[in-house]
Amino acid sequence: MKPQFDVIIIGAGVTGAALARELSRYRLDVALLDKEADVSFGTSKANSGIIHAGFHSTPGTLKSRLEIAGNRMFNRLSEELEFPFERRGELMVAFTEEEMRILHSFFVQGCENNVPYMELLGRERTLEMEPHLNPDIMGSLHAPTAGIIGPYEYCFALVENAVLNGVQLMLSSKVLKISRRRDHLEVRTENGSALTGRFVINAAGVYSDDMAALLGLKDFRIIPRKGEEYLLDKRVGDLVKRVIFPVPTPISKGMLVIPTVDGPVMVGPTAADIDTKDDLSTTREGLRTVFSHAQKMVPDIRQSDIITSFAGIRPVAEGNDFIIGTTKVKGFINAAGIQSPGLTASPAIAEMICDILLREGLDLDVRPDFDPKRKAITRVRNFIEKRDFNKLDATIKADKEYSKLVCRCENVTEAEILASIKRGHTTLDAIKFETRAGSGRCQAGFCTSRILKIIERETGIPIEKISKKGPGSELFPYPSKKGKP
């Protein structure tokens, strides 16, 4: 019997999404599975959103090779898929002579990794580039090829384009069982479906060791490493133009000051190895650590400007490198341990897995009708913030729904919410990630009721069933006994 799918990808985070989009170039039947109610809801939604230049990684590792290769691919990807991406550059700053020597060793490491255009800079030039940095710094390592990105928008864009090109997306499909049959693998999910595939790609992030274990593979273990991040009010303004790093510690790149593509400055992340894979709590200690480190680099950062915080979990594999390749089970391929710089490396990981699949005997026939383009939703906030009212007027004249403001902090209109729903997003978190509605300074106090009404009207889902991020997280679960207006 011919299996239903050529490739089943477990996990619709950046790794799975980038692979799905890459595979959609070919005449293949591909399924993309995720246990959550929408894509990118795991590690991929909760990270620093940085496309690294590549001087952090140890030369010769898989990480290093894929990081450099991935970084180069983002210009084309962001043009094709219209997700926000800006090459802002990154600065690693030093406060002491000793740290300056460490910067130099990173400079040398970056050269070995073929990171282009790096500069080792003194105090004066550094402060000229970033005037809000602590005047006590001694110098910095500048890597201009680093970029910032909207991580979930990247993920959404990849999946939308993959789906457009024929990939089957299956959400709320937690994998419970994988078994090897004679010539294929069978994947059973919590919602009762049994899928058969010639190849199964394990891109399950923090759960990738659990997926491998379903086939008896116990050769690696994922250590969940939590990172807390804090987002500041965009009113604070452009405190920094580039990503600012301290000299790193053995377990993380340190606490950073990060400009985001959406405007607000973000500080974080912490790095703490934790016991459970679903502990996404922020802590008092985390807050204190993040701010003391960030304020050392950029003294103008204030705790009172926080609008929200979140935590993500890095899937760290023992040995610290990515684990990508075939396994003892024929057809089961790992893409595991994809922690930082996984976002940067993701398009290169996708290409690498395509090569592996080719070697394993999968025919990669290019589809003549492959469409590499994905249109982003037009956002009027860009026009409003730049005071480009002519464009705003033209946009409204073309689509009247753009005159209905839903989220006043981020200037999101009903047209954008409708577009997001049309693209398949029906949870408040997913709509927030795609449109930014509810992500501003009032944190959805104003727009929640409006978005609930729009979702109800457009999808027929009653308000009591509309959730933040999937079943169990309904916002207003109880219709009041007195009935509706």
Add this chain to the structure above:
Amino acid sequence: MTRNVEALVIGAGPGGMEAALALKSSGIESILVIERENAPGGILMQCIHNGFGLHHFKEELTGPEYAERCLEAVKKTDIEVLVNTCALDIIDNGDTKKVIALSEENGMMDIEARVIILAMGCRERNRGNIAIPGSRPAGIMTAGLAQKMSNIYGYLPGKEIVILGSGDIGLIMARRLTWEGARVRAVIEAQPCPGGLNRNIVQCLNDFDIPLYLSHTITNIEGKNRIKKVYVSPIDAEFNPLAKGSFTLECDCLLLSIGLIPENELSLKAGIIMDPVTKGALVNADLMTSVNGVFACGNVLHVHDLVDYVSEESKYCGTRAAMYVKGELKKGREIPVKAGNMVRYLLPRKVRPGEQMLLSLRCIVPMVNASLVIKTDKDVIYTKKYRKIFPSEMQRLPVENIPGDAEYLEVFFDNKKPVAGV
């Protein structure tokens, strides 16, 4: 679409409507009020409890009734109210101002006005603002959102409720949700005294045996998809949580009533200078902001406890804005007002001699037997005794006989007695 009016009021809550009425009765011809919601009334529309209007209408009304009274008065005039219209930007052209607005009916609008009154109200502080640690499940929201959803749309956020903060909206919601069959486990307040009005503590908590934990905070939130449990700890004078006396409460909903912030995004775009304490505009004796021709009143200027005072302030503001249009505002010297001992904030920060001025202020801590004193560089011109006074209760002081030669006024509390135990 382009509009040209004499006066534009931004926000059709009680403040905006009262200001518009005052403009009208002062002889201003063309007045436009824009409102981003689909009906006028502002936040009053979701406040279905009573207790409004005792000062302004001399009777006890619900929020929607109060709003209705204002709207009835507006309807008797030719004041135009445009709903579903949100102001995006203010551009100062000197003698006139241009407001860019998004209107469902008219698309993008350019509204040119001689004078603008800001009456956008305030919004609630949220979890991020105080960085409560823990997970981020569903079921955590501001009390005002829960109020809107339960009173306007008919949906309840949970059945086992914990409320953080003892602001008035939280207290009102404690009673409201109890009536709807929910169990309110506790109200947790970090300060040693309640944030809301005393009458609400009595009528919304005590009458329903809902415990109020003062000097306590939430140190952790648990729950993956939906909130399951909060950790509550007493805190010391420096707001550090103490292990001794800590406990947990199981719940499926956490409401936040941790304060209000004037909604001044638009004011900032107009380049208006803000008071860092009130988070509203710095205004002069006429409630005019640092941008000539732009006035502010109501909760966008500073957060009020009573809508009655919003109406009173807005009426004054509208009258002054009308005088501005007609070129009747007195020029003369304005005397700066300083906030002294135990005064958290006061406004306006400038007064004009020879006129009655209404000062609004809040104290820093609760006090007993305190005297409020207003003095110039030479003489005491006003005193008032308080048996008890709380930061949660805004004081309004009519001050007359301000001498023209005063260099400044200082407002302070003369209290020699310790304040602990209030």
